[in-house]
Amino acid sequence: MSSANQNGLCVGQMNAGEPERGNHWQKVLDACFIAASSLSVGVLLVDEQFRCIQSNSVLAEISGLTLEDCQGKYLREVLPDFSTALEQTCQHALETGNSITDLNVETGTPSSKRCWTIACFAVARTRMVSLFLLETTSLIPSESSLHAAEVRFRAMVQNAYDMINVEMLRQQFERERLINKIAMRVLQTLDLQDILDTAVTEIRTFLQADRVIIARYIGESWHLIMAEAIGEGLASCLGKNVKHAQLGEYLGLNQQTIQAATEHLMSLPLSETAPEWMAHWQIRSRLTMPIAFGEQRWGVLVVHQCDGVRHWETFEVELLERLSTQLAIAIQQSELHQQIQHLNDDLENQVTARTAELQVAFEFEATLKRITDRVRDSLDEDQILQAAVRELALVLKISGCNASMYDLDQRASTTCYEYTTSISPYLGRVAQFSAVPELYSQLLGGQYFQFCSLVPNPERGLVSMLACPIRDDQGVIGDLWLIHHKEYAFSPQDIRLVEQVANQCAIAIRQARLYKESQSQVKELERLNQLKDDFLSTVSHELRTPLANIKMAIHMLKAAPTPEKRERYMNILEAECSREIELINDLLDLQKLENDSYxxxxxxxxxxxxxxxxxxxxxxxxxxxxxxxxxxxxxxxxxxxxxxxxxxxxxxxxxxxxxxxxxxxxxxxxxxxxxxxxxxxxxxxxxxxxxxxxxxxxxxxxxxxxxxxxxxxxxxxxxxxxxxxxxxxxxxxxxxxxxxxxxxxxxxxxxxxxxxxxxxxxx
CATH class of the missing domain: 3.30.565.10 (Histidine kinase-like ATPase, C-terminal domain)
Structure with a gap:
């Protein structure tokens, strides 16, 4: 609807009954309308499609229409006699931005000719044109009244043009100030939410809009409202995920181009629930600007007008374009800063975790070295295992630890070494593998395991246990058992320590047994050496004794005076020869038997x-x-x-x-x-x-x-x-x-x- 005010102005729906929204050029035009009324000048404001936006009563009289009828009509409908010349003049003003005040037009027939002087200029980069029409038909050029009227008319037009230019410069200054202010505010902080909150607040203040929101793109047809500046009495969108495609289009969240025309917005295809949302959000006009880093889409900046239709001016669009660029830079810096902070935090966490791991590893290695030194300090198998079970029980602070040795031939395990602080001893107990095959099958396979007894032990009750085999490259030779209260769980660090100690025990035991075997071999070699000495002594004695007797018998035979003595010495010779042969045969036969050649x-x-x-x-x-x-x-x-x-x-x-x-x-x-x-x-x-x-x-x-x-x-x-x-x-x-x-x-x-x-x- 349009209405006429006391000065004879007709203003369109955009201004009827609405509060100011920063269109300062409108005040200038209103002043021009008032000044023009004293000269009977017709004033008309048209848009780039040459439709009437505002007019005064003089223009209505010239057109023969009422003020209300002029509103919204095209120039050719309001002033058909002027349409061709005026449309060309308006188009030239829009393209060049220059005012035209020397256009003279004649209308009517030669008998009823009417003369007009027309001034035309573009209004402050708004894609609108102001037309001023002064009828000079009845004025005589030589008369002072005509000259005075023209002078006043030209002065009025120039004054209006100057006022609009000054207002345009002032608004441009305000825009630059706002852009610099917002840029400084958003660049002074690296906190993303502070940047967004500052931006929407300043933009709403400058544009005097009802709602300004910034929404972040989080997926196809999904936006998250991250910041909002809103007028009183309006529903808030902050924090909501907008997911419905038509609702997103209605709010202006999924547009990558500017949508400012109210007619286009109201003609969108909406779902059955859209009117309910329209009433809830109260959006009459909107201006949407994408926020992007190059080709990467981040989100949108949206301005809503809720109390009426608003025609967005070109400078407002350009303002949002520049602000969206500044926001994109600030958001990118903030996100890079956050990434750096996250990287720093991750690095600090990794350093802290690595330091803790190194400390644990250092303590583990120190503990293992201490136990290993105790275990490897002896070549006695008893001392090795006794030291191992004692050190494990003390280091892990558990109730007890014992070590068992395996007899693989008998398929049995005997608890040979034990250290306990609060549990009954098991020393000397023998366990058959067949009694608990599920346990010993794992141990014989070289696997550790821990478990908690489900049935109370008659002596120890419910306990938690860890069993680890003692094995080397030759197989399993025993096991280590660690016992603690039923709620205790052995950690991976505990298990690793027990495994390492078990390995060290296996090595130490093998070394001890090898040492024992070597000692036995040394003793056996000593015994064999003694046997050799005895053998050489005995054989030499046994061989020499018959030879001595043979030698004596030969000597006696040479001096034997009687046959009886000769026979006696011959018998001695025969016996000693037999004895010598028997000894040699025994040695040869024994050698054959040992060489398996007998x-x-x-x-x-x-x-x-x-x-x-x-x-x-x-x-x-x-x-x-x-x-x-x-x-x-x-x-x-x-x-x-x-x-x-x-x-x-x-x-x-x-x-x-x-x-x-x-x-x-x-x-x-x-x-x-x-x-x-x-x-x-x-x-x-x-x-x-x-x-x-x-x-x-x-x-x-x-x-x-x-x-x-x-x-x-x-x-x-x-x-x-x-x-x-x-x-x-x-x-x-x-x-x-x-x-x-x-x-x-x-x-x-x-x-x-x-x-x-x-x-x-x-x-």
Whole structure:
């Protein structure tokens, strides 16, 4: 609607009943309208499409229309006689921005001609044109009134033009001041929210708008209202996510171009709920400006007018364009600053975390080194594990720790070492792997685990436990168990420490065992060295003794006066030669047996007919020494598959040994029997047991089969010997797949040989 005021002005809907909104040029035009009324000058304000925006009563009389009828009509409808000339003049003014005050136009017919002087100029970069029409038909150029009227008319037009230019400069200054003010305010802070709040507040103040918002683009059809400056009584948008596409278009949030025309806004296709939103937000006009960094879209700056339709001026659009650029720079700086701050914070956090990790690692390494030094400080297995369990319990401050060693053959674990502060001891307990296979299968696989007992232990109750295997490259040799209260959970740091200690224990134990083995080997080498010395001493003695006797017998033979003496010395020579040959044969045979080059030939041996020929020499020898030799062979014994020569030598050595160490009046027995010893073989065995009345200390029994070893003070006949007899027997028995066993008790010493009835060749 339009209305006429007391000065004869007709103003359009944009100004009717509305408060001021910063259009200062309007005041200038109003003054021009008032001044023009005293000269009967018609005044018309048109837009770039040549539609009437404002007019006065004089113009209405010239057009023959009312003020209300002029409003909104095109120039050709209001002044049809002037339309062509006026439209060209207006277009020229819009394009050049220059005023035109010397345009003279004639209308009507020659009989009713009317003359007009017209002034035209563009209004302060608003895309609008002001027209001033003065009718000069009745004025005589020579008359002073015409001259005065023209002078006043030109002065009025020039004054209006100057006033508008001054107002334009003032507004331009205010705009620059606002831009600088906002730029300084937003650039003085790097806080994004402060920048946005400052911008919307200053823009609303300058434009005297109802609402100014800044929304950030957060996704397709999504914007977040981050800042708002709003007039009283209006609904707030702050903090809302605008998601509906039509609603976003209505608010001006998804436009990348400026939308300022009210007609376009009101003609948008809206959903059924749009009128409700329109009433809620009360938006009548808007101006939207994108905020972007180059091609990157950040958001939008939107100005709303809610109390009426508003035509946005060009300078307002340019102002928002420049402010959006400043905002984009400030926002980019703020976001870069925030990124730098985040990077700094992240870097500080990383440095702090890394420092804490290094401190933990340093403490871990120091603890591990201390425990490792304690563990590796000894070559004694007991001290190693005892130190490990004690140090782990003290360092981790737990209730107890124990170490167990595995017997893989028996599939059992024995708790050998323990350190406790508040739990019952488990030292010496044996656990079978089969009792808890789910636990030991993991430990034997080299895996640690922790758990809390679900069923209370009768002695320890509910506890939390960590089990870790002690293993090296050769396998698992034991485990470590750590025990604490049921709420305790072993941390990864605890587990890592226990694993490292377990590894160090495994290395230390292996070293200790190697050291122990090396010590045993050293002792064995010392023993072998002693045996070598004894062997050399014994062999040299045994070899020299017969040679000495041979030499003496040869010497005596040379001087033997009688045949009896010569025969005696010849017998000595023969005996000593036999003794020398026997010693050499024993050494050679023993060497063959140790090199597995001794061969046997199995054949059936009937003991009832074969034994008497073997025993006959020893019966005579025992009789000469006043000893009693008894032989017990059951009748009907089956043949024995064996090597005749080897078996004869075994029995001869056993009987010779018995005769040598049996005192006068002593008894010697040879018992032959069939036995079944399932621990050795499921087949029947032939047992030869040689017993003699002689006592051998228990400590000497294991050494009876050592080479060159002779029991001290056990030779009543002082016959000497090499100490190879029983060692040779043991090797011969093993060659025949048999076994030999020695025992001494109740004054009797027994050497028992078990041989299979059927040898391997026969089987």
């Amino acid at each position: 061969t046997v030939a199995l054949e059936p041996i009937h003991l009832q007919t074969w034994l008497p020929t073997v025993i006959a020499p020893f019966i005579s020898r025992a009789k000469n020494r006043q000893q009693v030799l008894n032989v017990e062979v059951p009748s009907g014994m089956s043949a024995l598959m064996s090597d005749r020569k080897t078996l004869e030598r075994i029995l001869a050595e056993l009987l010779n040994n018995a005769c040598k160490y049996t005192p006068p009046q002593g008894r010697i027995t040879l018992e032959v029997s069939h036995v079944v010893n399932l621990a050795v073989s499921p087949h029947a065995m032939t047992r030869f047991a040689v017993r003699n009345e002689a006592n051998v200390p228990a400590a000497e029994i294991p050494r009876m089969f050592e080479k060159f070893y002779r029991i001290p003070k056990a030779d009543p006949w002082q016959q000497g010997g090499t100490g190879l007899g029983l060692a040779l027997v043991q090797k011969l028995v093993e060659t025949l797949q048999g076994s030999i066993h020695a025992s001494s008790q109740n004054g009797w010493t027994t050497l028992q040989v078990d041989l299979p009835v059927l040898g391997k060749a026969a089987e």
